[in-house]
Amino acid sequence: MAEQRLYNKVANEILEMIDSGQYSPGTRLPGERELATKFNVSRVVIREAEISLEAIGRVEIKVGSGVYVKQPEQALNGKPVLPPMSAFELTQTRLLFESECAALAATMITDEQIAKLEDTIIKMGEASGQSADGEQADRDFHHLITKATRNVANEFFMENLWRMRTEIDSVKKVYAAVCVEDSAHRVKEHVDILEALKSRDPERARKTMREHFARLLEALLDASEQQAIEEAKRRSSSNREQFLKSSVRH
Template sequence: MKVEAIKVRRLYLEVANQIESLIMDGKVKPGERLPSERELATQFEVSRPSIREAMIALEIAGLVEIRTGSGIYVLPNIKAGHSIAIDDDPGPFEILEARLIIEGEAASLAAARISDEQLKELETAIKIMGDPETSEADKEKADQLFHCTIADATNNSALNATVKWLWELRNRSPISTTFHQKVRDLGVHPYVDEHIRIYKALKMRDPKRALLAMQSHISKAIDDDMEVLKVE
């Protein structure tokens, strides 16, 4: 019996593959502007974050150009028979949504278990992120260190591994790295004051305050990323 392996459903990939087919079949012409993000979300019956992930995947593949604030345009001179292998990892908004759920609870658990040494590590990470002389690459590393230190402070190996895996996904896949470079270029950077708020809650050993501070931080990151990548 011949069967096909069951794969995890990636909504943004399904959208990207359909638009790729429309472009390659000539149903969407070179230079043509695609429908607005809102229209595409309605037509495909998916969320607007899934549409943005799909557009970034198509941009990486060399099929469209995203003009922030203007729209998405099909590139000229796409060769016939062009075929793409779009990144099969979770989309960046999927990763952020997972982090929102998991890292909030991790911060709550860490508040009761974090060591003085780990609190010092968080202080160091905050200083690096807040130093205007620090490179963007080092600030990114400090941001990751901050969040992974909190995961480590849970003393729960499953939670710790899950948080670190989400950060590995964030850093390894072409769609995710392109996404985060775009938002950095558009002015979204690690917010020091939000990290300080999380740190203070952990230092107070207050699980509820730590959970809310972490959730607020990641929710704001999602909102800001959505805003700067708006492509109506």
């Protein structure tokens, strides 16, 4: 466990050097031996750190050649481009990913992180509907759990999953319809997840997170069906008006 935390620490320090411009895109990183000396760790730790950086697309490992810094795909805002998707696709992925993150976090979460999670739930309870404060508290809760896994790749994926949640218009529209009526469920389910993490029970943490997203999937389905009905009514009303106008002219 200690070595796992160590390679994440080293990966973050290498990432900071890349982001600071010390190693620009296309640059070859120093060899394992040199980095091991620099960070005072084993070459195995360096290798694991580089693998985690390759997993998030920041370096490329070329066998027999070395490790090279990659230029990440960027949008105009400097962040990776988001693919088109539905709210259901995103929520299914979050169910799979965040359930396992919760199970892992349960084995290593600190008392300080537990206290921060409690604060987010208090803020969630005080917020109403789809308020900005409630959204921020919800985001912080899920990011804190991912951070508790002590894995930089998990944090990267979580950040971009949340971007999909808040930046893709089709996803935002369905989530917005759910969140207005969903605040009571949201608080209770997050409390259940927190209690599982407090007990340091990975199976319980996985189960409560899965239940949270399974219930959310049902709510998203209901919201999508209602939106589809309303859209059909609007189209029907528009067609009726056009038909009546055409009938009057003839």
